[in-house]
Amino acid sequence: MMAEEMIGRKTVDVGDLPSTLFDHRAPLWWGNLWGLAIETAVFGILVSVYFAVAMNLSPFPPPKVDRLPVLNDSLPDLFLPTITLVVLLLSVIPAVWLDVSARRMDERAVKILVIVTLVLNIVLIVLRAFEFKALHFRWDANAYGSITWTILGMHMLHLIVLAAEDVYVTVWTYARGLDQKHALDITVTAVYWYWIAGTWVLLYTLVYFGPRII
Amino acid sequence: MTEEELNKIQSSQITPERMEEERRDLEQTWSEPKGIVGWFSATDHKTIGLRIIVTAFIFFALGGVLALFMRLQLMNPENGILGPDLYNQFFTTHGSSMMFLFAVPVMEGMGIYLVPLMVGTRNVAFPRLNALGYYVYLIGGILLYVGLLLNVGPDAGWFAYVPLSGPEYGIGKRVDLWSQMVSLTEVAALIGAVNIIVTVFKFRAPGMSLNRIPLFVWSEVIASFMVIFAMPAVMISSSLLSMDRLTHVSTHFFNQAEGGDPILWQHLFWFFGHPEVYIIFIPATGFVSMIVTTFSRRKTFGYTALVLTMIATGFIGFGVWVHHMFATPLPQLGQSIFTASSMLIVIPNGVQIFCWLVTLWSGRLNIKAPLVFVFGFFVIFVLGGLTGVMLASVPLDLQLHDTFFVVAHLHYVLIGGAVFPLFGAIYYWFPKWTGRMLSEGAGLVNFVLLFIGFNMVFFPMHILGLNGMPRRIYTYVAETGWGDLNMLATIGAFVMGLAVLTFIANVAYSIKFGAVAGENPWGADTLEWSIASPPPSYNYQYIPVVQGRHALWSRTKDAPVVTGLHVNIREILATTIHDAMPEHKYDLQGPSLIPFFVALIVGAMFIGFMFTPWSLPIGMALLFIGFFAWFWSNSVGDRPPFMPAEENPTAGDSMPNEPAEATA
Numbered sequence: 001m002m003a004e005e006m007i008g009r010k011t012v013d014v015g016d017l018p019s020t021l022f023d024h025r026a027p028l029w030w031g032n033l034w035g036l037a038i039e040t041a042v043f044g045i046l047v048s049v050y051f052a053v054a055m056n057l058s059p060f061p062p063p064k065v066d067r068l069p070v071l072n073d074s075l076p077d078l079f080l081p082t083i084t085l086v087v088l089l090l091s092v093i094p095a096v097w098l099d100v101s102a103r104r105m106d107e108r109a110v111k112i113l114v115i116v117t118l119v120l121n122i123v124l125i126v127l128r129a130f131e132f133k134a135l136h137f138r139w140d141a142n143a144y145g146s147i148t149w150t151i152l153g154m155h156m157l158h159l160i161v162l163a164a165e166d167v168y169v170t171v172w173t174y175a176r177g178l179d180q181k182h183a184l185d186i187t188v189t190a191v192y193w194y195w196i197a198g199t200w201v202l203l204y205t206l207v208y209f210g211p212r213i214i
Numbered sequence: 215m216t217e218e219e220l221n222k223i224q225s226s227q228i229t230p231e232r233m234e235e236e237r238r239d240l241e242q243t244w245s246e247p248k249g250i251v252g253w254f255s256a257t258d259h260k261t262i263g264l265r266i267i268v269t270a271f272i273f274f275a276l277g278g279v280l281a282l283f284m285r286l287q288l289m290n291p292e293n294g295i296l297g298p299d300l301y302n303q304f305f306t307t308h309g310s311s312m313m314f315l316f317a318v319p320v321m322e323g324m325g326i327y328l329v330p331l332m333v334g335t336r337n338v339a340f341p342r343l344n345a346l347g348y349y350v351y352l353i354g355g356i357l358l359y360v361g362l363l364l365n366v367g368p369d370a371g372w373f374a375y376v377p378l379s380g381p382e383y384g385i386g387k388r389v390d391l392w393s394q395m396v397s398l399t400e401v402a403a404l405i406g407a408v409n410i411i412v413t414v415f416k417f418r419a420p421g422m423s424l425n426r427i428p429l430f431v432w433s434e435v436i437a438s439f440m441v442i443f444a445m446p447a448v449m450i451s452s453s454l455l456s457m458d459r460l461t462h463v464s465t466h467f468f469n470q471a472e473g474g475d476p477i478l479w480q481h482l483f484w485f486f487g488h489p490e491v492y493i494i495f496i497p498a499t500g501f502v503s504m505i506v507t508t509f510s511r512r513k514t515f516g517y518t519a520l521v522l523t524m525i526a527t528g529f530i531g532f533g534v535w536v537h538h539m540f541a542t543p544l545p546q547l548g549q550s551i552f553t554a555s556s557m558l559i560v561i562p563n564g565v566q567i568f569c570w571l572v573t574l575w576s577g578r579l580n581i582k583a584p585l586v587f588v589f590g591f592f593v594i595f596v597l598g599g600l601t602g603v604m605l606a607s608v609p610l611d612l613q614l615h616d617t618f619f620v621v622a623h624l625h626y627v628l629i630g631g632a633v634f635p636l637f638g639a640i641y642y643w644f645p646k647w648t649g650r651m652l653s654e655g656a657g658l659v660n661f662v663l664l665f666i667g668f669n670m671v672f673f674p675m676h677i678l679g680l681n682g683m684p685r686r687i688y689t690y691v692a693e694t695g696w697g698d699l700n701m702l703a704t705i706g707a708f709v710m711g712l713a714v715l716t717f718i719a720n721v722a723y724s725i726k727f728g729a730v731a732g733e734n735p736w737g738a739d740t741l742e743w744s745i746a747s748p749p750p751s752y753n754y755q756y757i758p759v760v761q762g763r764h765a766l767w768s769r770t771k772d773a774p775v776v777t778g779l780h781v782n783i784r785e786i787l788a789t790t791i792h793d794a795m796p797e798h799k800y801d802l803q804g805p806s807l808i809p810f811f812v813a814l815i816v817g818a819m820f821i822g823f824m825f826t827p828w829s830l831p832i833g834m835a836l837l838f839i840g841f842f843a844w845f846w847s848n849s850v851g852d853r854p855p856f857m858p859a860e861e862n863p864t865a866g867d868s869m870p871n872e873p874a875e876a877t878a
Contacts, residue, residue: 015778143473146465
């Protein structure tokens, strides 16, 4: 545009507008949301693979024949996986609290809660690592073992990524204090946390109750 | 900011001196660093977009050369130019590079270049992520061709059906190269898709409400949504395949003996593969809408219908994948449903064609090279659509499955539906990119050669297919009688090659000696034509306020502009999703080398996974370090993340850094 054209033109002054807003007004929030849409699609595909495998195997789950006596009733254990689920659901409470504290710019609460959530996150990863045993099959035993390991592993990967984000936020808040930008980061990480807990309710039901129903 | 406030515009504070001063500051703030380090740190959407487009065209040319070799091999019966093994590698690499390395990336590259300009902002929402996407895509592409040069090019076809591609028959690392290339390029595609969607959602110029978004931008958004829901299917399926193939992992997803299922592969692949066709085609319809409107010199007929049909195509596109699998044992009801949905998709596409025809019919035509390519698109794409309706019917498909008829159909749809509009788009936007026009005369020669060459190659393939010539055979005997038509096709392929050479020569000449284009050589209606060609690094000195659907045609002489954005940091304006009312100011990240290094780690991790599963944990650990540095440097770069109010020349009384929640 030529300079002359601009002179005397009316203007919309946006100088007073804020620099950081939360939730659906934040670009980062949308970026995270569509990222989670991608990951939801990933789990959707894995769930459909699970059903395809279930259709192929009869009985389902298949008997465990690599040792004597043969284990005909090879349903996955419920005890440890259910503990993991409960811990995961309980961990949502401090996550919500952290979310709210970040919005209030309550630096003291944030500093405590990032540590609490990080510890819970690590506990969850350790619990999940033991959870693979409850499946009774290795990933290379059969397609049922392959898909259940992949679903658990994929979800564990999200727990690890979440822990990595937690570490970043923790280091930042202790080194530099809490600012608007990182408060936004914390609220977006909280959305990720809720998504991880929510998807696991569905995936847990599929992996541990699917074989009992199908 | 509400609509009322937007209308309560202030009288201008713009003076020539202040304008020049701000322009210099913007130039300094937004310019890209120079030198080799600067090259690898670039984050400008125009730089990255052009790189993607140029890289995609290089892969297009390489894939084309492979096609020429295939045509030479098939020219005569029992020809011996390529052996069967090399022929397999060539057709697989040809298909893979055209689909994964050319068509999808070039459409996204066009979006990454044009979308921020068309919506009136200064960069994409996540510029560093954008750079990461480019490097990851480049690594994937190089991987495929290095494989071919080392004689370990993939050889199981671009859709790599198991068990041929599985651990039992697909020996060596050939298929692993393919599946890692697929994963890398799809990561890049997903990054681009999220970037485009968020840019359009949050960074449209004030006044560009949903019903005023240019049709090309709509097409990019819809295609990006399709990427988000389709690409995971191929990423997962190719990852499952590489886990099946990898020693010491050896899962059984596609192993029938252990409860796996080879047909499952086809479902997963085509659940991605068919939407992929529309991921390529929908942006091309966006080109067509823009070109038809500009060169008809009238408002687009049926804007709403065009947007809705693109959305409808996007949805139906997810419900037709099984028509690639009619030759597998499917339930008959399933076959009927997918026949119906495959025919259904003709309706939105038909509506689109009629909208364009009405626009052209009632317009004052300005027949230039871009429009001529669109005419070619109409003819070829409609022919491809007709054979598509034929193939949607199960009995005919069973007869024609895996014959050259299918090869003819898919090239009519993809070259007609995507490559012709793409060439048109290049002729259309080249002046904006370079400041110079492509030669019209050479453009017409380019079109005529491409159109004639294309029909010479692919029309005979319909007949060859009907005569029973299967695809993916490296030779045939003379008694089949297929020799003459194959010779014709081979001659046509070289005519097409000549067309592409004309294009390259035109670009090479015009970039230096072409006529100077000016801001708006075509008299077009979208925002990118209101600024210099090539656009300055900051795109718009003042973000424009949009007053109508055809931004420049409906603009009044005293149209207001946005002021009050910082010129010393990379600040852009975020607006509301529906009405694009100013909402907040947003800091963008500047140039950085980190995305390049993160891309190297991602590449090494995926390539390493061909050999050992340990590449995953090691890669993840390195990625953690990479992303930690990335996030940290986002916040503590050389620019202050937030400007204190007293340094802000345009701030009013309220604190600009306080969020609404804190002040409320």
